[in-house]
Amino acid sequence: MSQVLSPGTPAPDFTLHVTPDQCLSLAEFRGKPVILAFYPADWSPVCGDQMVLYNQIRPEFLKHGAEVLGVSVDGAWCHQAFAKARNLHFPLLADFEPKGAVSKSYGAYREGDGVSERALFVIDKDGVIFWSYRSPLAVNPGADGILDALERLPS
Amino acid sequence: MAVSKMPVTSSDHVQGDAHAPITLVEYGDYECPYCAAAHPHVKLVQNRYGRQLRFVFRHFPLTEIHPNAQSAAESAEFAGVHGRFWEMHDLLFENHERLGIEFLFAAVRSLGLSETEFRDALAKGTYTSKIRDDFLGGVRHGVNGTPAFFINGRRHDGAFDFPHLAAAIDSQL
Numbered sequence A: 001m002s003q004v005l006s007p008g009t010p011a012p013d014f015t016l017h018v019t020p021d022q023c024l025s026l027a028e029f030r031g032k033p034v035i036l037a038f039y040p041a042d043w044s045p046v047c048g049d050q051m052v053l054y055n056q057i058r059p060e061f062l063k064h065g066a067e068v069l070g071v072s073v074d075g076a077w078c079h080q081a082f083a084k085a086r087n088l089h090f091p092l093l094a095d096f097e098p099k100g101a102v103s104k105s106y107g108a109y110r111e112g113d114g115v116s117e118r119a120l121f122v123i124d125k126d127g128v129i130f131w132s133y134r135s136p137l138a139v140n141p142g143a144d145g146i147l148d149a150l151e152r153l154p155s
Numbered sequence B: 001m002a003v004s005k006m007p008v009t010s011s012d013h014v015q016g017d018a019h020a021p022i023t024l025v026e027y028g029d030y031e032c033p034y035c036a037a038a039h040p041h042v043k044l045v046q047n048r049y050g051r052q053l054r055f056v057f058r059h060f061p062l063t064e065i066h067p068n069a070q071s072a073a074e075s076a077e078f079a080g081v082h083g084r085f086w087e088m089h090d091l092l093f094e095n096h097e098r099l100g101i102e103f104l105f106a107a108v109r110s111l112g113l114s115e116t117e118f119r120d121a122l123a124k125g126t127y128t129s130k131i132r133d134d135f136l137g138g139v140r141h142g143v144n145g146t147p148a149f150f151i152n153g154r155r156h157d158g159a160f161d162f163p164h165l166a167a168a169i170d171s172q173l
Helices: A050-063 A076-085 A101-105 A144-152 B033-052 B069-081 B083-093 B102-109 B115-124 B128-141 B162-168
Strands: A015-018 A022-025 A034-038 A066-074 A093-095 A117-123 A129-135 B012-015 B020-028 B051-060 B150-152
Touching: A015 A076, A022 A093, A034 A050, A050 A066, A050 A144, A050 B128, A076 A093, A101 B115, A129 A144, A129 B069, A144 B128, B012 B083, B020 B162, B033 B051, B033 B162, B051 B069, B051 B128, B069 B083, B069 B102, B069 B115, B069 B128, B083 B102, B102 B115, B150 B162
Parallel strands: A034 A066, A066 A093, B020 B051
Antiparallel strands: A015 A022, A015 A093, A034 A117, A117 A129, B012 B051, B020 B150
16 A cells, blocks of 8 residues: 655656647746646546536636646546546546556555556645545545645745 | 545525535536436435435536536526526536537526526626635645535535445435
8 A cells, every 4th residue: 555755755757748749847936836636537327426526626726826637547548538537627637657657656556456546745835745535536625625735834 | 534524504505404414515617418318317316315414515616628608607606596496406417418509598587587687697797706715625624526515514425326426325324
């Protein structure tokens, strides 16, 4: 059972595809808080899945100056279709090659299943993990933990 | 999951007694098919528990994926101001696939309410702050999608059918 990285740990930097021809690095967000939401897969059969929920709540995250990034092992084309279908306004990152490498660096990879854990990280503007949480795979953790953490971030 | 306080207030839509041992709160979106599917199961739960249960409905419209959810929620609030919330609530869930503006006006008309007054309320956004309060309150309480059920303040993470809701309620009685 993996342990997600705990508060106080510097958040491992990464560069992942956000679209089939564009990459995004965590370092680009230095200076503002970042919410990293690892999740098992796009296209789960519920309206209010985690990414849809964070999309709806994103204005509240932005009030704290925080950006939300979704990460799963799905490829960039899959993410592109999913983001379009769900009208997502934030990046989905493809932890596709090497498979799950970034998720592993955060302690958020399920080896047997080959998918990311349902794990949340709030990273402060200096790139240090401020809060982390691993939810059981079957339970969508919602956004209350994230908002509580954002409120406790030193400004 | 910690039990969070979610006090029921006078601006809430409530069915059942304030002193009931069980309070079931649902956060829902009228255009969400899963909420529509859960609707008859909630009624079964209400029938089963009678006076032991108080049911509260709050709005959680996922407007980014459900274009009619906001206006549907506002139509329910409008009906509520005229004492007809639950009838509109039922009509909306029974017609979740066709909640366009023509339907909402027809629903308002069918309840004998003023379409003009409804149209003005939509234009002015009379009910948007109540719906936003429901939504943000839900987010803070741990709503993670729709429908989201809380039994005595604790989020129900199981299925939304009658057997699973009843089992969860039984464990609190």
